[in-house]
Structure formats: C-alpha cells, structure tokens
Amino acid sequence: MKLIELKNKKILILGFGEEGRDTFLALHKLFPKKVIGIADQKEFSIFNFQFSNTKRHLGKNYLKSLKNYDVIIKSPGIPRTILKPYLKKNIRVTSQTEIFFQNCPGTIIGVTGTKGKGTTSSLIYHILKKAGLKTHLVGNIGKPVFLKLLKAKKDDIFIYELSSHQLQDLKISPRIAVFLNIYPAHLDYYKNFNEYKRAKENIALHQTKNDFFIYNSDQKILCELAKKTKAKKIPIPANYEFLANIRIPLIGKFNLKNVMAAMVVAKLLGIKNKDIIKAIKTFKPLAHRLEFTGKYKGIKFYNDSLATIPQAVEAALEALGRKVKTLILGGEKVKGFDFSSLAKKILRQKIKTLIFLDRNPKNPIDTAKQISQIFEIRSRKIIPRMFFVSSMKEAVKLAFQTAKKEEICLLSPGSPSFNLFKNYKERGDLFKKYVKHFGAKL
Structure with a gap:
C-alpha cells in the first residue's frame, strides 16, 4: 500500500505503544487535517497528548471500533485471529513494517x-x-x-x-x-x-x-x-x-x-x-548479552538476561567455560521448551549451585522440574545444590554467599519472566544493581 493511498482512507492505529505512536506522528505530518483512529486495550495516561484530531477507542471493547475503518495498521504482537470477528470484507489490515x-x-x-x-x-x-x-x-x-x-x-x-x-x-x-x-x-x-x-x-x-x-x-x-x-x-x-x-x-x-x-x-x-x-x-557489545558486570569479592559476574531459551544458556556456558560455578535460571512456564540438553550441559560443566527465580518457590517451575528429572537419572554425587528465590535481590545475595574467589556467577535464565519482571532489560538491570550493591557491602 502506497502512502498516498492512505489519504482518503479511514485509518485506525491498533496498539499504541512506541511503534503506534511513531505511526500516528508520521501520518499526522503527512495528513495534518486527517482524523486518525487509535485503539488500545489499555487506557494509558499518554493519551492526553496534544492532538485533537484523533478518535480514541480505549479499554476492553477497543476491538469493536475496527468495523468503522478502511485500513487497520496493526502493532506487532496483536494476533490477527482476535480481529476476525470484528472485520468487514473490505477492511485492509497491514502493519508499519509492511x-x-x-x-x-x-x-x-x-x-x-x-x-x-x-x-x-x-x-x-x-x-x-x-x-x-x-x-x-x-x-x-x-x-x-x-x-x-x-x-x-x-x-x-x-x-x-x-x-x-x-x-x-x-x-x-x-x-x-x-x-x-x-x-x-x-x-x-x-x-x-x-x-x-x-x-x-x-x-x-x-x-x-x-x-x-x-x-x-x-x-x-x-x-x-x-x-x-x-x-x-x-x-x-x-x-x-x-x-x-x-x-x-x-x-x-x-x-x-x-x-x-x-x-x-x-x-x-x-x-x-x-x-x-x-x-x-571498535564495536561495543550490547547490554544483557553475556555482559561482564564486574568482579567483586574475587567473583566474576556476567549478565546474560536476554538468554530466554535453553539453547542460549548452553551457548553462554560454552563461551564462559568451566569457571561458571553459580548459575541463575528461571522464569515462567513456557510451552515447548526442552531443558534436557541444558541439564546435561550443567552436569558436564560441574556447576555447583543453581539458583531458580520463581514467583512461587514452594511450587517449582517447569525449568527446575525438567532439570531435576535429568539429574535423578545421573549420579547423585555431581548434582548441584538447588535454591529457589522469588526476587533478584535474593538471588544475587545467595550467589555472593555460595560462590568462591575466581569463580563465575552467570545470570542466564533460559526463559522469559514476565511473571517477575517487566522484560529482560529490567531483569538484567536489577541483576547489575544488586551485584554492585552486595559487592560494595558484603
């Protein structure tokens, strides 16, 4: 769809995050007098921005507005399947990327x-x-x-x-x-x-x-x-x-x-x-990707918070080698994840301490259950200690208490954790914050 084709169309921006706002500002610049629809499930305070030529559809019934528009510019992550009951035949659904x-x-x-x-x-x-x-x-x-x-x-x-x-x-x-x-x-x-x-x-x-x-x-x-x-x-x-x-x-x-x-x-x-x-x-590595956080009390700390699948944790362990003795794992239950290969890797590298982040430590998450099952098949002599905590502060404090000089403590969760953190960035930032906090204190 060419931009000029949008001029005489009734446009709805579906989802008003960063991408949705960018789409609105660009369309407003192209067509200053055009009334543009905005639909979002959440009633953000940002909707008080200074543009009067908008029609806003906010809250739980936001999808009911779709039938009144010619073109829907959908934000990533909103499934097309939930739109079907609200769409008419001639409505075009597209995206900023397209x-x-x-x-x-x-x-x-x-x-x-x-x-x-x-x-x-x-x-x-x-x-x-x-x-x-x-x-x-x-x-x-x-x-x-x-x-x-x-x-x-x-x-x-x-x-x-x-x-x-x-x-x-x-x-x-x-x-x-x-x-x-x-x-x-x-x-x-x-x-x-x-x-x-x-x-x-x-x-x-x-x-x-x-x-x-x-x-x-x-x-x-x-x-x-x-x-x-x-x-x-x-x-x-x-x-x-x-x-x-x-x-x-x-x-x-x-x-x-x-x-x-x-x-x-x-x-x-x-x-x-x-x-x-x-x-x-001269390239500077990105944050939260095997990021060296510092050396405190003789222990090296690495932030690999973006490791949101088991394969990424395996790659991190391969990269840092056998000096990794404390591994912080955990997140939320994720359909289709297989931790068996990671469990075997943990045993081969003789990691001594596993710290699982879990909102409900008394009822361990799938990550811990799958890994434990693999451990039970193997010799009990090499099974690492396993701890369950409900906050990053507890996890880092425990890492300082269990790790020894010249060892590595690695945060590499192996799954998302929206049940505990807003996103991987918040998770990694909290890890860095508490590493520095306890590093200066303990």
Whole structure:
C-alpha cells in the first residue's frame, strides 16, 4: 500500500505503544487535517497528548471500533485471529513494517533469528556507519521507522531487526535478508513451532532474483528455506580462521557466526576487508548479552538476561567455560521448551549451585522440574545444590554467599519472566544493581 493511498482512507492505529505512536506522528505530518483512529486495550495516561484530531477507542471493547475503518495498521504482537470477528470484507489490515517495505526508496537489510539478531544488526550498522554510508538502525532494536520513511532517499540504508511478529503478515521481503538461526520460541503466542517458523520465513519467501539471502547452513530448516527463495543464496561462512588474529569484542563461538554474517553484508555493499576489520575492533557489545558486570569479592559476574531459551544458556556456558560455578535460571512456564540438553550441559560443566527465580518457590517451575528429572537419572554425587528465590535481590545475595574467589556467577535464565519482571532489560538491570550493591557491602 502506497502512502498516498492512505489519504482518503479511514485509518485506525491498533496498539499504541512506541511503534503506534511513531505511526500516528508520521501520518499526522503527512495528513495534518486527517482524523486518525487509535485503539488500545489499555487506557494509558499518554493519551492526553496534544492532538485533537484523533478518535480514541480505549479499554476492553477497543476491538469493536475496527468495523468503522478502511485500513487497520496493526502493532506487532496483536494476533490477527482476535480481529476476525470484528472485520468487514473490505477492511485492509497491514502493519508499519509492511508499509515501510512497500514505500522505502532506499536499501533494506532485514535481520532475523531466534537469537543474535540484535548483536548482528547493531554490528552491521556499526560497520556501515564507519564506512561513511548513510545508515539507520531500525525495527526491534532501533527506532520505529515511519518518521524516517518521510525523509528517506535512495542512498539510505536501513538495517531492520525483524521479530517473528513483524514478519508474520509480510508479503514483501528485504533486499538483503539475514537469517541467523531458529529455535522453538514464542510458543505462548504461536500454536506450534511450525507456525512460528512460517512467520520467520517471510524474510526470504518474497525476495526476487536480484535480492540476497544470507543464512546459517548449519540448520536444515534454513537450508530448506534457501531452496524456496528466488534470491541469490549466501551461506554464512563457517571457517573462522580469518578471524583468528582479530580482537573481536564479543564472547563466545556463537558470536563468530554473527560477525561473519555482518561481514558478508558489508562486502555485498562494497566495503573493503581492512575497513570491516577496523570497525569490528571498535564495536561495543550490547547490554544483557553475556555482559561482564564486574568482579567483586574475587567473583566474576556476567549478565546474560536476554538468554530466554535453553539453547542460549548452553551457548553462554560454552563461551564462559568451566569457571561458571553459580548459575541463575528461571522464569515462567513456557510451552515447548526442552531443558534436557541444558541439564546435561550443567552436569558436564560441574556447576555447583543453581539458583531458580520463581514467583512461587514452594511450587517449582517447569525449568527446575525438567532439570531435576535429568539429574535423578545421573549420579547423585555431581548434582548441584538447588535454591529457589522469588526476587533478584535474593538471588544475587545467595550467589555472593555460595560462590568462591575466581569463580563465575552467570545470570542466564533460559526463559522469559514476565511473571517477575517487566522484560529482560529490567531483569538484567536489577541483576547489575544488586551485584554492585552486595559487592560494595558484603
């Protein structure tokens, strides 16, 4: 849908978070006299903002307003299924991402993957910026894109971090698509893994023969997707010898794959190897991703709060090695997660202490139950101590009490924890706060 087509349409912005607000501001700039509908389940105080030309549908009956509009611009994460009873035949449901892709005059580099997309997107942005290209980091990790779209030119390059929610309904794919990996995730939202996979696949399914698909050929699912796309296929190189003499400011072998993906993108855009390497050396790692929090009382603390699936915890343990003796796990019950491989990894690395974050410590979460079952199969001599706490403060205090000098304490939850924290950022920030608090006190 072209922006000009919206001029004479009745538009509703469905969901008024950061992306919804950005959409409103851009549309208001394009069509200053137009009355724009806003619908949201929550009655935010931010709706007191100074725009009179809005029609607001707030609270539990917000979906009833859908039938009165021609175009619904839906925020990511709102399931299409809940809209069906309220839609008429000719109502068009779209998204900020789809409209951006259809109207952007510049080059779009889309990056997705269950894990690593934030780091890879940021690294691509950093390399391109250092090379002097007109670059923007947008999407899941950067800023919303609608206001940027109004000023976009042909020489603009947009690195767009794409979640499954943003990809779900896309019928258009980016010029360069990067697919890092895929593991079971968000199964509280999707019916099953296949539905999640189908959403992710849209990053490449609608590419043309002039586009590029950069993918992790270690994963069979992504190799199958490579067969479906019309784009030129480029497997992410698995030979890391080229990186051996480069000081990469990222921990873990899994990050080498992210670096190689970023390098492939940079080379496609004509950046020389020496300039790519120079930029990589100055890249600053993102927070909450194996972030070194500090050394206190001789104990090293790492914040890996973004590890929201078991596979990410395994990768973190692999990266930090056998000095990890205290591991903070836990979150909420998540459909489809399998912790058996992680449990075996914990035993192999001889971790001494497991601290589980749980709102109700007397009734352990699935994470603890699954891991305990694996432990029972193995020799009881190597089973780590297991503690259950209901706050980050308790978890960190316990870590200081149980860990010894030269050991590592790692926060790597292995699941989301909306039952205890607003998001992974709050969880990681609280970890850092209490590490510093008890580090100075104890």
